Amino acid sequence: IDQYAVIGHPIEHSKSPRIHAAFAKATSQRMSYEALLAPLDGLEKTWVELRARGGRGANITVPFKQEALALCDQLSERAQQAGAVNTLSVMSDGQVRGDNTDGAGLVRDIAENAGWSLAGQRVLLLGAGGAAAGVVGPLLAAGVAHLCIANRTLAKADRLALAFAGLGSMSTVANSELERANDSVSYDVIINATSASLQGKTIALHDSWYRASSAVYDMMYGFDTVFLAWAREQNISRRRDGLGMLVEQAAEAFYLWRGVRPETQSLLASLRAELS
Ligand code: ATR
Structure with missing residues (x-):
């Protein structure tokens, strides 16, 4: 076998x-x-x-x-x-x-499971480490209007954006700038790809970077992250953790190996019930 x-x-x-x-x-x-x-x-x-x-x-x-x-x-x-x-x-x-399959898993969880659109949207990606690098290509391929990569260390965000130059509209910003007013348009979807949640830390965003109608995603799962708690306090109703991304990246790997795409909804529902 x-x-x-x-x-x-x-x-x-x-x-x-x-x-x-x-x-x-x-x-x-x-x-x-x-x-x-x-x-x-x-x-x-x-x-x-x-x-x-x-x-x-x-x-x-x-x-x-x-x-x-x-x-x-x-x-x-x-x-x-x-x-x-x-x-x-x-x-x-x-x-x-x-x-x-990580990026495909994220895109599928956001666009299909959560039902948040990515095409034509302005997306703010927090983080420029391994987790962020895995999702930039698939986010651009999903047709986002603009992708801004924010990182504590700006040089790492710049390097990541440079690696995808020509594949979509991109910009970078240092986390410290996120605490100040954003002089351009706010973001529709904000994705936390940092490991800050593991240290119980959050990333501070001035309220000009989002709206109550924005959608907030944290790639971490299994506990209430400080970032999602912050989003709740801002009355942002569309919030989601990374459990669906985990299941969807697995489904994509399973498809590569076996040539069949498993249904994910019922499994995701039971995993979520166990964790809550
Ligand atoms: P991973 O594979 O989980 O992405 P990584 O490659 O070590 O791990 O990247 C961790 C990411 O989380 C980086 O973007 C890191 O910012 P720096 O590049 O400036 O180090 C970010 N990060 C970790 N702890 C953070 C914190 N307390 N506040 C803000 N960003 C943090």
Whole structure:
């Protein structure tokens, strides 16, 4: 039977085995999917061992997404753009293909599950690390009117925007500027791709950067983030955490491996019920 795994460090709290087991059951795919803890210097060894016992693919998570590029014989365009791989697939000729389904997962969760439009909208992306890099290409491809990347370290936002130059209308801003009045138009969709929530920190936004009708997304999930709490206090009613992105990036990986697209709504609803 075809074997798959998620490889990370730490890995014990990963929901991916559960998600892929549900997908496999719903689509009658014979496969197994396990969580593998790789030592911090042992990504390649863990992958080679999985392959040796019939591994057909793997999801790669923190902190290995960039390092996983080196395991691939070929890369999808979105993995190349993101500079990170979250899905490895063994092709029929034995070559390893690296892809990145994180951005597609975010776009699908926002545009389809939440029903917030992205096309033609002004989007403010907070963060310029690995998580942000993975979603810039797919957000631009979704047809946003303008994408502004804000980061504590402005140089990192500039570097990220430069990597996507020519693919859409983009600008950058330092987080410190977000505390002051925005001299242009406010943003329709604000996405937090920083790890600030993990430290219980939020990012301060002057009220000229958003409206009560704006939509606020935090890629973190599983706890009430300070950022979403702040949005609630601003009477922003459209708020969403990253649980749907997690399920959708998994569905996209499952589709790459098995050629079938699993239904995600019922699983997302039950995961959400468990977490609340
Ligand atoms: P990830 O893969 O989760 O994106 P990362 O590559 O280390 O992790 O990036 C973390 C992001 O969160 C960065 O944009 C970081 O800002 P800097 O580039 O200036 O470091 C941002 N970040 C982390 N803690 C933050 C905080 N307390 N306030 C604002 N931004 C923060």
